Amino acid sequence: MRSLTVDQITKLYRTGTEALSGVSFAVEPGTMLAVVGHNGAGKSTLLNIVSGLIRPTSGTVTTDARRGRLMWTPQRTMVDWSLTVRQNIELVARLTGTPGSSVDRVLELLDLDKVQSRQAEYISGGQLQRVQIGRALVAEAAVYVLDEPTAGLDPAAGELVMEHLRERAAAGATVLVSSHDLDAVERTASELVLLDEGRLRAHLPIQEFVRRAGATMKVNVVFAEPMPEPYPDRLDTALPPEWTLQTDADRTGLSVQVPLATGLRPVLAWLPPELQVQDLSAEKQSLRDVYLARYAERTPTPESVMVQQ
Numbered sequence: 288m289r290s291l292t293v294d295q296i297t298k299l300y301r302t303g304t305e306a307l308s309g310v311s312f313a314v315e316p317g318t319m320l321a322v323v324g325h326n327g328a329g330k331s332t333l334l335n336i337v338s339g340l341i342r343p344t345s346g347t348v349t350t351d352a353r354r355g356r357l358m359w360t361p362q363r364t365m366v367d368w369s370l371t372v373r374q375n376i377e378l379v380a381r382l383t384g385t386p387g388s389s390v391d392r393v394l395e396l397l398d399l400d401k402v403q404s405r406q407a408e409y410i411s412g413g414q415l416q417r418v419q420i421g422r423a424l425v426a427e428a429a430v431y432v433l434d435e436p437t438a439g440l441d442p443a444a445g446e447l448v449m450e451h452l453r454e455r456a457a458a459g460a461t462v463l464v465s466s467h468d469l470d471a472v473e474r475t476a477s478e479l480v481l482l483d484e485g486r487l488r489a490h491l492p493i494q495e496f497v498r499r500a501g502a503t504m505k506v507n508v509v510f511a512e513p514m515p516e517p518y519p520d521r522l523d524t525a526l527p528p529e530w531t532l533q534t535d536a537d538r539t540g541l542s543v544q545v546p547l548a549t550g551l552r553p554v555l556a557w558l559p560p561e562l563q564v565q566d567l568s569a570e571k572q573s574l575r576d577v578y579l580a581r582y583a584e585r586t587p588t589p590e591s592v593m594v595q596q
């Protein structure tokens with residue numbers, strides 16, 4: 288069952304910019320989908336089309352309306368400046384028939400209870416962003432669409448918001464969230480859509496994307512004693528072709544870099560049993576690492592699109 292289907296969306300703005308070109312993907316209920324890509328890649332355009340704020344030039348968005356409403360928060364601030372913090376959230380609650388207790392819960396969750404009586408005009412930028420998020424979260428919805436919700440939030444608040452969105456997805460909602468905070472995305476989202484110059488570059492579960500993008504793992508080994516002859520030369524002869532080995536000059540340790548998909552077990556099996564291991568640690572490349580290494584450049588490369596069917 289799909290809760291959201293984006294089919295062949297293209298958006299040509301009146302200025303002549305083609306912000307999206309033939310973007311298609313579908314997600315199931317319970318998915319937290321992160322939309323990532325460089326500035327101008329088309330994330331906001333996509334989220335605005337999914338929210339119904341703007342129309343695509345061609346293509347369709349289908350949401351499973353039987354499952355309930357869609358709540359969204361745009362990238363640009365959209366609050367009623369003449370209302371207080373509480374009234375801004377209450378307004379959405381009233382329009383959606385949501386009980387008042389939900390307003391209290393959201394104010395508390397977003398740490399807005401202390402400024403709830405203040406007019407929106409007289410609160411900080413981060414607090415304003417929280418009000419926007421509160422307006423999207425106050426009502427129960429089947430689909431939540433949030434454009435860079437953590438922008439301008441302090442790290443603890445950003446973490447809290449992403450974690451809360453993860454919980455909504457775990458409870459069965461579909462959450463679409465654009466973000467440049469790839470560490471938070473890796474911790475909380477289940478799937479990723481990568482846009483590049485308006486085209487879909489990837490749609491995969493996060494960890495599969497990280498593996499398929501060529502992430503590596505570096506295993507550091509410290510031996511109880513310096514390696515005896517014929518080591519370390521002998522290690523090179525048994526090294527699989529895609530592994531890279533570095534040995535310490537004093538022979539007391541080594542580092543071996545392997546594809547993340549290889550896992551630790553083959554590395555342990557490769558270590559000669561006569562070398563006694565004293566300490567072992569592994570450093571895995573993160574989503575942020577592979578993104579910076581492979582996708583941060585603005586010039587598109589003719590790589591294949593990574594989409595799971």
Ligand SMILES: Nc1ncnc2c1ncn2[C@@H]1O[C@H](COP(=O)(O)OP(=O)(O)OP(=O)(O)O)[C@@H](O)[C@H]1O
Nearest residue numbers: 300301302304306325326327328329330331332333
């Ligand atoms: N209203 C508009 N009219 C004309 N062009 C626009 C409009 N909104 C966005 N664009 C252009 O469309 C492209 C995609 O913009 P969009 O805002 O969707 O990117 P984004 O990935 O959200 O970027 P960012 O990370 O900077 O928020 C950009 O080239 C942008 O300049």
